[in-house]
Amino acid sequence: MKKLGLYIHIPFCIQKCRYCDFYSVPTNAGVPDEYLEALYKHMDEYGLQTQEYCVDTVFLGGGTPSLLTEKQMASLFKKIYRDFNVAKKAEITVEANPGTIDKNKLRAYLKAGINRLSLGVQSFCGGDLGVCGRIHGVNENIEAFRIARDAGFSNISMDIMFGLPDQTMADIVSTLNTVFKLSPEHISFYGLKIEEGTPFHDMRDSLSLPNEDSESEMYFVSRELMQQNGYFQYEISNFAKKNKFCRHNVKYWNGDEYLGVGPAAHSYFSGKRFSFKRDLGLYIDSFSENGAQEGIIDEMIDIPPSARVAEYVMLRMRLSDGIDCEKFHKLFGRDFDSLYYEKIRPYISSGHILRTEKGYAFSPDGMYVSNYILSRIIDFDMTIPGA
Ligand code: SF4
Known part of the structure; x- marks a missing residue:
C-alpha cells in the first residue's frame, strides 16, 4: 500500500500571537462543532479517494488543536479511523498550547490514539513570552511538560524561537538549559520572521531586534548546545534525539504525499499541490447541505516533471543527509x-x-x-x- 500523511487544521486560538501569520480565528468559545462537521464531510470525500493508501502519519496543527475538548478529540479520531486505513504504528501528533491543557485532557488525547505532543512553549524567559503576546508564562510551560509526561506522553517536541525583540544570547542559553533539564525528545528551533499582516509588522520600526550577527550567533551557539545535549540536527530548524524525527514533517521534505483538511491546509497528492482558502465561514458553508466545494480551492498546481526535480532538490537539501x-x-x-x-x-x-x-x-x-x-x-x- 502507498503511504500517506494526513494533516488536519484547527483554525482557532484564544488570542493571536504578535508574530503569527498562520490562519486562525481568535475565540474564547472553543472549537465549534459545526467546524468539526465540515471537516468530517471533507474527510468522507478523502476517505473514498485514499482506499489504496495507508496513513502512517497524522498531524493536527493550527491554530490551537488543544482547544478541542476530550469529547471532540475522541469523536475526531473515531472519524479518522473510520475513514482512513491508519497504520498500527502511525505517528499521531497534536500541537498543544501550554495555556490550554490539563492532565485529564491529555489522558483523553492519549486514549484517542495520539502518541506525540508538540508543545508551543516558544521560550522559558517571561519577557520573551510577554513581548510575543503568548497566553502562558514560564511556569505554565514547565507545568505543561510535566503533566504531559505524567499523563503518559513519551514523545514530546518543543517549539523554541530565537531572534525575538530584546532577546539576548543569555536568554536563549537560559531557555535551552531549561529545555535540556526537561529533556523532550524533539526541538523545533525557529528564527523570528516579521510577516506582513501581523502586529509585529506594524510595530517593526519600534522593535528592538537582534542584528544579523547576533542572530547568527544565537543560531550557531544554540545548535552547538543542542548537539552537545544529544539533539541531532536533521533539518535546518529541527533537532531530535535518536529516532525521534518528526516523521510527518520529513514527508514534506522528502516530496512524499500528504493530504490536508481545513481552511489554509495544503496537500501534495497525485502529482498536484493544492491548498484551501483562508476563510473559515466559506469552508463551513461549502460543506453545508447545499454548499459547493469548488470555491474553497485557493491554489491548484499540476507539477510538471521538470519542476518536480527542482522541487525535490530544494526540499531534500533542507535535510542534513541532503541528496x-x-x-x-x-x-x-x-x-x-x-x-x-x-x-x-x-x-x-x-x-x-x-x-x-x-x-x-x-x-x-x-x-x-x-x-x-x-x-x-x-x-x-x-x-x-x-x-
Ligand atoms: S497560538 Fe500558535 S497558531 Fe495561535 S496565534 Fe499563537 S502562534 Fe499562531
Whole structure:
C-alpha cells in the first residue's frame, strides 16, 4: 500500500500571537462543532479517494488543536479511523498550547490514539513570552511538560524561537538549559520572521531586534548546545534525539504525499499541490447541505516533471543527509551531477556544501544560508530532457 500523511487544521486560538501569520480565528468559545462537521464531510470525500493508501502519519496543527475538548478529540479520531486505513504504528501528533491543557485532557488525547505532543512553549524567559503576546508564562510551560509526561506522553517536541525583540544570547542559553533539564525528545528551533499582516509588522520600526550577527550567533551557539545535549540536527530548524524525527514533517521534505483538511491546509497528492482558502465561514458553508466545494480551492498546481526535480532538490537539501545521488537517479532517471554539479561547485569550494558518502548536503554554515544558496542553484524553468 502507498503511504500517506494526513494533516488536519484547527483554525482557532484564544488570542493571536504578535508574530503569527498562520490562519486562525481568535475565540474564547472553543472549537465549534459545526467546524468539526465540515471537516468530517471533507474527510468522507478523502476517505473514498485514499482506499489504496495507508496513513502512517497524522498531524493536527493550527491554530490551537488543544482547544478541542476530550469529547471532540475522541469523536475526531473515531472519524479518522473510520475513514482512513491508519497504520498500527502511525505517528499521531497534536500541537498543544501550554495555556490550554490539563492532565485529564491529555489522558483523553492519549486514549484517542495520539502518541506525540508538540508543545508551543516558544521560550522559558517571561519577557520573551510577554513581548510575543503568548497566553502562558514560564511556569505554565514547565507545568505543561510535566503533566504531559505524567499523563503518559513519551514523545514530546518543543517549539523554541530565537531572534525575538530584546532577546539576548543569555536568554536563549537560559531557555535551552531549561529545555535540556526537561529533556523532550524533539526541538523545533525557529528564527523570528516579521510577516506582513501581523502586529509585529506594524510595530517593526519600534522593535528592538537582534542584528544579523547576533542572530547568527544565537543560531550557531544554540545548535552547538543542542548537539552537545544529544539533539541531532536533521533539518535546518529541527533537532531530535535518536529516532525521534518528526516523521510527518520529513514527508514534506522528502516530496512524499500528504493530504490536508481545513481552511489554509495544503496537500501534495497525485502529482498536484493544492491548498484551501483562508476563510473559515466559506469552508463551513461549502460543506453545508447545499454548499459547493469548488470555491474553497485557493491554489491548484499540476507539477510538471521538470519542476518536480527542482522541487525535490530544494526540499531534500533542507535535510542534513541532503541528496542521495543513487536515489535521485532511481526517482528521476537522471544523473544528479550532470544536472547540478556546475551550479553547486562554488558552494563546495566555499565549504557551504559537502560531499557525503552518498551525495551532497549542506555544511552547518551552509544550512544557515541555505535559502540564499538554493535560490541560486534551483531553476524551476530548467528544461530537463526526458524529465
Ligand atoms: S497560538 Fe500558535 S497558531 Fe495561535 S496565534 Fe499563537 S502562534 Fe499562531
